[in-house]
Amino acid sequence: MSVADPFVTAVDRAIRFPVNALEYTNILLTTDDAVVGATPREVVWTHRETTLYRYRSSTRRYGVPLLLVFALINRPEIFDLRPGSSLVEFLIGEGFDVFLVDWGYPDEEDADMGLDEYVCDELDWAVRETLRASGAEELSLMGWCIGATLCAMYCGLDRGGERPPVRNLALLTMPIDGRRSTYAQWVGDENFDVDEVSELWGSVPGGAIDFANKMMKPVTNFWTTYRRLWEGVQDGTARREAYQSMAKWVADNPPFAGKAWRQWIHLMYRDAGLLRGTVRLRDKSVDLRRIDQNVLVITAGADHIAPRPGTMPFFDLISSEDVEHFDRPGGHIGLVAGSAARKELWPGIAEWLAERSSGRGAETLKPNEARVT
Numbered sequence: 001m002s003v004a005d006p007f008v009t010a011v012d013r014a015i016r017f018p019v020n021a022l023e024y025t026n027i028l029l030t031t032d033d034a035v036v037g038a039t040p041r042e043v044v045w046t047h048r049e050t051t052l053y054r055y056r057s058s059t060r061r062y063g064v065p066l067l068l069v070f071a072l073i074n075r076p077e078i079f080d081l082r083p084g085s086s087l088v089e090f091l092i093g094e095g096f097d098v099f100l101v102d103w104g105y106p107d108e109e110d111a112d113m114g115l116d117e118y119v120c121d122e123l124d125w126a127v128r129e130t131l132r133a134s135g136a137e138e139l140s141l142m143g144w145c146i147g148a149t150l151c152a153m154y155c156g157l158d159r160g161g162e163r164p165p166v167r168n169l170a171l172l173t174m175p176i177d178g179r180r181s182t183y184a185q186w187v188g189d190e191n192f193d194v195d196e197v198s199e200l201w202g203s204v205p206g207g208a209i210d211f212a213n214k215m216m217k218p219v220t221n222f223w224t225t226y227r228r229l230w231e232g233v234q235d236g237t238a239r240r241e242a243y244q245s246m247a248k249w250v251a252d253n254p255p256f257a258g259k260a261w262r263q264w265i266h267l268m269y270r271d272a273g274l275l276r277g278t279v280r281l282r283d284k285s286v287d288l289r290r291i292d293q294n295v296l297v298i299t300a301g302a303d304h305i306a307p308r309p310g311t312m313p314f315f316d317l318i319s320s321e322d323v324e325h326f327d328r329p330g331g332h333i334g335l336v337a338g339s340a341a342r343k344e345l346w347p348g349i350a351e352w353l354a355e356r357s358s359g360r361g362a363e364t365l366k367p368n369e370a371r372v373t
Contacts, residue, residue, distance in 0.1 A: 016234075020230075020233050020234050023233050023238075024229065024230055024233045027229065027233070027238065027240055027243060027244065028229075030244070031243075031244045031247045031248050031251075032248060033244075034082070034241070034244035034245045034247075034248045035082055035083065035241075035245065036077050036080075036081060036082060036245050036248050036249055037075075037077035037080045037081075038080070038082065038083050038086075039055055039080045039083075039086055039088050039089050039092070040055070040056060041053040041054060041055045041056070041100070042054055042056060044099065044129055044130070044133050045125070045126070045129040047121075047122065047125060048104070048110065048113075048122075049103060049104025049105060049106055049110060050101065050102065050103055050104055050122045050126070051101075051102040051104060052099060052100070052101055052102075052126045052129050052130065053099065053100045053102060054097075054098070054099050054133060055088055055092055055098040055099070055100070057092040057093075057095075057097070057098075059092070059093065059095050060095055060096070060097050061094075061095030061096075061354075061358070062095055062096055062097065062353075062354065062357040062358050063136055063357070063358070064097075064136060064138055064139060064140055064167055064168070064356075064357035064358075065096075065097040065098070065099055065130055065131070065133075065134040065136050065139045065140070066091065066096045066097065066098050066099065066139065066140045066142060066353065066357075067099045067100070067101065067126065067127065067130045067139050067140070067141055067142070068088070068098065068099065068100040068101065068142050068143075068144075068147075069100075069101050069123065069126075069141065069142065069143040069144070069147035069148070069150060069151055070101070070103075070143075070144050070145065070146075070147040071144065071145040071146035071147050072103055072118070072146050072147075072150075072254075072256055072257070072260060072261075072264075073146070073206060073209050073210075073253065073254065073256055074206075074249065074250070074252065074253060074254070075102075075249060075252045075254065076100055076101065076102050076103070076147075077249060077252075078144075078249055078333065078336075078337050079100060079144075080100075081245050081246065081249065081337055082241060082242075082245040085242070085245070085337070085339070085342065087336065087337070087341075087346060087349075088100070090342065090346050090350070091346075091349075091350060091353075094350040094354070095354075096350075096353065096357070097134055097136075099126075099130045099133070099134075099139075101122070101123065101126045101147075103118075103122070103254070104254070105254045105255065106203045106254065106255050106256070106257040107203055107255065108202040108203055110203060110255075110257050111198075111202035111203050111257060111258040111259060112257075112258075112259055113257035113259060113260055114257070114259035114260050114262075114263050115150070115153070115260050115263045115264065115267070115281060116281045116282050117260075118150060118260060119150055119153050119154050119157065119281055120157070120281055120282050120284075123150060123151075123154050124154065127139065127141075127154075127164070127165065127166070131165060137165060138165050138166065138167040139165060139166060139167065140166070140167060140168035140169075140170065140353055140356070140357060141154070141155070141166050141168070141169050141170070142170040142171075142172070142349075143170070143171055143172065143174065144172040144173065144336065145172070145173055145174070145175070145305065145306060145332065146175070146264070148171040148172055148173070148174030149174055149175060149176060149268075149274075151169060151171065152169070152171060152174065152176070152274075152288060152291065152314070153274070153279065153281070153286050154166075155169055155290065155291045155293060156286045156287050156288045156289070156290045156291050157281060157284055157285075157286050157290075158284040158285045158286070158287070158290070159284075163292075166293050167293060167294065167356065167357070168293060168294045168295075168296070168353060168356045168357065169291065169293040169294065169295050169296070169320075170295075170296040170298070170349065170352070170353070171295070171296065171297050171298070171314075172298045172335075172336055173298065173299065173300055173303055173305070173306045173311075173332050173335065173336070174297065174306060174311050174314070175268055175305075175306035175310050175311065176268075176274045176275065176288075176310060176311060176313060176314050177268070177272045177274070177275055177309075177310045177313055178268040178269045178306070178310050179268075179269060179270070179272055179310075180307070180309060180310065181269070181304075181305075181306070181307055181310060182216045182304060183212070183213075183216065183269065183305070184268075184269040186212065187265050187269050188265075188269040188270055194261075194262050194265045194266065195262060198258035198259065198261055198262040199258070201258060202258050203255035203256060203257050203258050203261075204255060204256040204258060204261045205253075205255055206252075206253025206254050206255050206256065207253055209253065209256055210250075210251075210253040213305065216304050216305075217304060229243055242339065246337070267279060274286070274288060274317075275313055275317070277289070288314065288317040288318055289317055289318065289319050290319070291317075291318040291319060291320055292318070292319045292320050292321070293320055294320065294322040294323075294356045295318060295320045295322065295323045295324070296324050296325075296326065296349070296352050297311065297314065297315070297323070297324070297325045297326070298325075298326040298328065298335070298336070298345070298349075299311050299312075299325070299326070299327055299328070300328060300329070300330045300331055300332060300334075300335040301327075301328065301329045301330065302329060302330055302331045303330075303331055303332045303335070304331070304332065305332040306332060308327075322356070324352060326345070326348060326349075328344070328345060
């Protein structure tokens with residue numbers, strides 16, 4: 001095997017520099033043309049900014065529908081990033097009846113939307129409409145990031161002894177205690193006036209939140225990503241579709257409704273209310289000990305948004321007997337939407353759901369004992 005002459009390589013790159021620079025610039029400038037969220041879907045229900053979608057498929061095999069819930073920041077199309085790299089597309093192919101909650105783009109008129117409204121109204125009604133549309137009595141909830149926390153709060157809400165119609169609860173990179181995260185070093189400080197910020201902005205601009213998130217890894221976000229793209233163009237290995245679809249999704253940042261943002265900061269980065277059982281929505285307690293669904297928790301070893309230690313206390317709080325933990329390397333988004341996810345994670349998610357969505361028996365574990373895979 002011959003080794004390339006460094007001088008010849010350098011000369012070749014110098015000769016190709018104008019062509020590579022043009023290609024690199026073209027990729028950056030045409031990112032908005034990328035196809036994101038292309039899987040066919042239909043509107044089931046809407047309320048205020050929230051929309052419930054259903055993905056049509058002729059290959060359904062399971063009677064328990066699946067409702068996907070993303071965070072209140074960024075867009076839920078990350079579940080359906082692009083053709084060939086879409087978790088929605090994959091799950092439909094596996095035979096699931098897939099629904100998705102889209103929180104929309106809150107504006108100043110939605111500044112009064114709090115976690116109470118998102119959990120007790122929007123999510124509750126989305127569950128109701130999913131069951132109505134599918135004709136099922138129970139569903140599976142799959143939440144990601146803040147969406148996972150909202151799902152856990154929904155299942156832990158006091159309903160006067162009535163159990164929510166959720167059979168399976170899948171929680172991806174879910175924060176429940178962010179006090180030791182990098183983000184908490186900024187917003188957790190008592191000198192940071194959360195109330196004043198939310199009052200000033202109404203709904204917090206998505207761009208401001210995106211900038212704060214990127215500043216947790218400034219070198220990677222503001223330099224390394226572009227350097228790797230340039231190196232890929234030089235080497236002929238750049239994947240235009242993969243880069244553009246992710247970059248387009250990352251840049252789409254809806255505002256965070258002011259009341260919900262204020263509540264989230266206190267809940268997650270200051271008082272750890274979910275751990276202490278002090279959270280109340282509509283004057284009803286949220287106690288994670290009420291969770292007795294089949295539970296799948298997925299954590300990412302390199303997650304700087306929702307570090308694994310901020311998720312692990314969840315296992316000691318819930319009452320579920322069937323609990324499984326997928327402990328994986330990767331980052332907050334790349335774990336589920338990265339290039340390796342289709343082979344390394346999605347089949348495991350589909351298998352877990354399938355075993356609990358068709359009436360077949362599932363392995364029973366002791367309370368709070370999670371099988372780590």
